């Protein structure tokens with residue numbers, strides 16, 4: 001018998017299919033892809049006369065938060081919602097009835113997250129840099145930080161999204177269950193506000209979750225040196241951030257492997 | 269391990285918290301045959317089929333599908349089967365051609381996507397997103413995705429639900445071609461004409477038990493197909509079963525000396541036999557007609 005198509009080939013085909021579907025699905029496109037971009041535009045306009053200190057404009061201050069929140073949306077929200085729908089609609093069941101490997105399926109999801117998040121932050125940076133006069137960092141060290149924060153952020157967001165996809169009881173409920181949680185995390189993690197201005201208890205809660213560390217890491221990249229003085233601890237806390245994100249990555253991976261299923265709960 | 273039987277099941281039992289869905293079913297499906305599983309709603313057809321496909325776990329019984337236990341079988345095994353489930357929904361934003369082509373990429377030796385699209389009659393909808401297909405067209409897409417991998421064994425769970433008569437004929441042709449090519453097929457259907465047309469053998473399942481397995485011609489046993497002569501007698505409708513309907517009619521002709529009121533001679537269809545088998549021939553109704 002002829003050999004099965006290689007996992008690499010099927011993974012690539014899955015990625016292309018996933019990306020195609022993503023950009024055809026209007027709701028996804030608006031709520032996970034364009035949301036941070038729209039919000040950056042709104043904040044830049046609303047707080048156009050506010051000085052965030054040291055000549056930092058609203059656009060500059062909110063760019064890192066929007067990049068962080070974009071990463072969280074394209075990984076966690078996107079996967080939690082779409083996989084829940086795919087499961088409910090028997091799309092996963094049908095895939096399970098073919099020789100497609102599970103690795104290829106997840107590779108396609110990772111391919112989707114990487115493609116959409118890279119496109120998203122590129123667009124954000126272009127708009128911030130060209131239209132909103134944000135000074136983008138030039139030092140390689142900062143971009144290196146950006147890289148590992150991005151990788152850890154998308155990876156942990158993805159595995160958590162895959163795990164969380166079993167929570168909504170139906171495909172219809174998926175958006176309604178996932179979106180408010182993401183919104184809440186965005187509020188307490190300082191995506192929409194100056195983080196240090198949030199009440200202490202709120203910051204304490206946010207420290208448990210990945211988005212706070214993702215946002216803080218991105219601030220370290222995009223805000224001028226010396227701005228860490230404004231952070232609650234007086235530092236960017238990159239080490240702690242790396243640890244928290246890694247722990248979420250490992251925990252998410254373990255949970256995702258345990259709870260992921262190809263069929264609905266009531267499938268028998 | 270190659271055997272004569274593509275599917276061999278002994279003592280299959282599946283229990284749900286409030287229902288024994290399959291209560292000890294034996295089943296052999298020979299290589300190259302089309303086997304139709306018939307039975308009323310809730311009889312256990314889908315449950316049985318999905319156990320054979322590896323989706324559900326049996327509680328008891330021996331199950332062998334293409335030489336493997338479906339619950340443990342891997343990707344090589346899945347490459348040899350094709351599945352059209354009773355209920356499926358598609359990725360709404362992808363077109364017919366995109367989906368069929370993409371699924372072809374999962375299999376070692378798939379059929380030609382364009383030929384498959386043509387065989388299910390969706391050429392004109394190639395570039396239509398599946399969200400915009402009609403119910404019957406979506407079902408045809410399901411069939412296309414089920415056969416694209418060129419399976420040795422094909423499971424079809426009520427594949428023609430929602431098909432218009434022409435689409436059903438077209439589907440029959442597709443199945444006949446697959447059979448000619450040597451594909452083994454397990455088909456569940458509520459259309460008795462479909463079973464009669466396509467199946468080499470039929471199995472009737474009711475309340476989780478296999479009542480009978482036979483060819484469509486011999487189902488119900490000897491005599492099931494004997495002719496029925498009915499007419500309107502003075503005290504209401506009368507019906508007799510006879511191997512010599514002509515003699516019966518000439519006897520009636522002599523008795524009435526002319527037109528026999530409401531005279532009918534008919535042979536029970538597969539549907540009549542099936543209904544009798546599953547015990548839903550309305551006996552009271554028959555009595556009322558006498």
Ligand SMILES: Nc1ncnc2c1ncn2[C@@H]1O[C@H](COP(=O)(O)OP(=O)(O)OP(=O)(O)O)[C@@H](O)[C@H]1O
Pocket residue numbers: 266267268284285287288289307308309310311312313314315316354
């Ligand atoms: N996942 C499930 N959980 C609980 N009970 C189930 C489940 N699936 C099926 N059943 C029950 O098992 C019985 C057999 O169901 P099944 O779907 O196999 O019937 P079927 O013969 O395919 O019927 P139909 O012709 O309506 O498709 C039914 O009584 C059904 O309610």
Ligand SMILES: [Mg+2]
Pocket residue numbers: 313314315354425
């Ligand atoms: Mg069924």
